Amino acid sequence: MTTPKKKIVIAVTGLNAIDSPGPGVAVIRAIRECEDFEARIIGLSYESLEPGLYMHDLVDKTYQIPYPSAGTDTLLGRLTHIHDIEELDLIIPNFDAELFNFIKLRNKLKEMGIATFLPDLDQFEARDKVKLYEFGKKHDLMVPADKIIFQAKELVETAKELDFPLVVKGKFYDAIIANTLEQAEKAFYKLQAKWGLPIIVQEFINGTEINIAALGDGEGNTISVIPMRKLYITDKGKAWAGITLDDDRYIDLAKKFIKATKWRGGCELEIMQTADGKPYIMEVNPRFPAWIYLTAAAGQNQPASLVxxxxxxxxxxxxxxxxxxxxVRYAWDLITDISEFQQISGTGEL
Amino acid sequence: MKLKKNIATSGEGFIFNPGTGDSFSTNEIGAEIITLLKEEKSVAEITQLISGKYDVDASQFENDLDDFAAQLKDYSILE
Structure with a gap:
């Protein structure tokens, strides 16, 4: 006689499997593949056309949740309602912009019986783009020099210090390489309009881009590290194809980062490996990347381990x-019916 | 001339460098040379084997082998 598998109700965000995809669908796919437990997946969406909502073989039920800008009280109210119906065991948030709210709510969710597996607020903030250079210095990790600026006129001094080309980066997303002051100014205003201030101006590092998906246990131990090189990159800089690599330098770097931060949960290190073999950390994303299913395919199922x-x-x-x-990522026209769209749009549930 | 330890090759001339993710295809002679390198044959042995098998002058082949080795080194396939 076999023992029935434990059933876990897991809520997952980031169902926007679009051309610049959120990680949610990949996270769910990896979780579904784990045979050690049975999962009921509750999708948490922001918009009615996030493809994951309509993937009924992956997502059992979806609820819309308020945008991060609505604040923690509104989010908690909605999550309480969802929890009353679904009895959630775990929430896995997958968007940079929502993580702050979920981390703030972590203890309240725990009291409600909902687990999370997220970094602490200080861990989360230490790797913020705005503080990354200081973070690197503190932990002896190579990070490109940068300047945090609030006004376009600061670009003149910044360019003298860091020299062209420069990388102009938005607070949350997007990076533009600028070869002249005019280009840098244009990038500044574009990113300011999209993501607000400050703007990060970073030294340009030439090399090969490597991405590392890693999972920490919160006590300084690294549970999994998978380095990947993008083989095909979209015009938004997203990986459309990638391959797992064998290089201990990347494994050691991820372990060093996780040990230094006692990172809890998944993260993605964006590395630029220079021709002379120096691995610069360009960014640390505080959640699983959209290509996270590759970790399961390669034998280290990071989402299932997090669960x-x-x-x-x-x-x-x-x-x-x-x-x-x-x-190799692909685009697929998922067909649904107006009744489903109407249901999620009208009731906020599907 | 020595292949890096973790380089994966096939008899058909496909070379994969797992450290960088790069992959390459060679022609038939290239594939033979890669196979011989995997067997840790020396330059002299490779020259002898290939020039004995094909109608090619040994010194000419050694020059070509030098060029091929430079390419392999450039792509981080040789130690």
């Missing part, structure tokens, strides 16, 4: 993975 740790299970660090495992 287990969030549920209080001790997970041993992975030691092996398949090198040369490739993902």
């Amino acid at each position: 287990k740790m969030a549920m209080g299970e001790k997970v041993e660090p992975f030691t092996d993975y398949e090198v040369g495992k490739i993902f």
Whole structure:
């Protein structure tokens, strides 16, 4: 006689599997593949046309939640309603912009019986783009020099210090390479309009871009590290294809980062490896990347391991993975009916 | 001339560098040379084997092999 598998109700955000995709669908796919538990997946969406809402083989039920700008009280009210119906065990948020609210609500959610597996607020803020250079200096990690600016006129001094080309970056997303002051100013205003202030101006590092998906247990131990090189990049800089790599330098770097921060949960390190072999950390994303399913395909199912740790299970660090495992993303026209669109738009549930 | 330890190759001339994610295809002779390198044959042995098998002057082949080795080194396939 077999013991029935434990059923876990998991709410997941980031169902926007579009050309610049959120990680939610990939996270769910990896969780669904784990045979150690049974999952009921509750999608949490912001918009009615996030493709994940309509993927009924992956997502059992979806609820719309308020935008992060609505604040924690509004979010908590909505989550309480969803929890009354679904009895959530765990929430896995996947958007940079919503993480602050979920981290703030972590203790309240815990009191309600909902687990999360997120970094602490100070861990979360230390790797913020705005503080990354200081963070690198403190932990002996290579990070390009940068300047945080609030006015376009500061670009003149910044350019003298960092020299062209420069990378002009938005607070949350987007990076534009500028070769002249005019280009830098144009980038400044474009990013300010989109993401607000400040703007980060970073030293340009030439090299090969490597991405690392890592999972920390919150006590300084690294549970999993998978380095990946993008093989095909979209005009938005997103990976459309990528391959797992075998290079201990990346594994060591991720372990060093997780040990230094005692990182809890998933993260993505964006690395620029220079021709002389120096790995610069360009950014640390405080959540799983959209290509996270590759970790499961390569033998280290990071989302499933996160679920287990969030549920209080001790997970041993992975030691092996398949090198040369490739993902190739594709676009697929999912067909649904107006009644489903009407339901999610009208009731906020599907 | 030595292949890096973790380089993966196929008999058909496909080379994969798992450290960088780069992959390459060679022609038939290139594939043979890669196979011989995997067997840790020396430059002299490779020259002898290839020039004995094909109608090619040994010194000419050694020049070509030098060029090929420079390419492989450039792509981080050789130590």
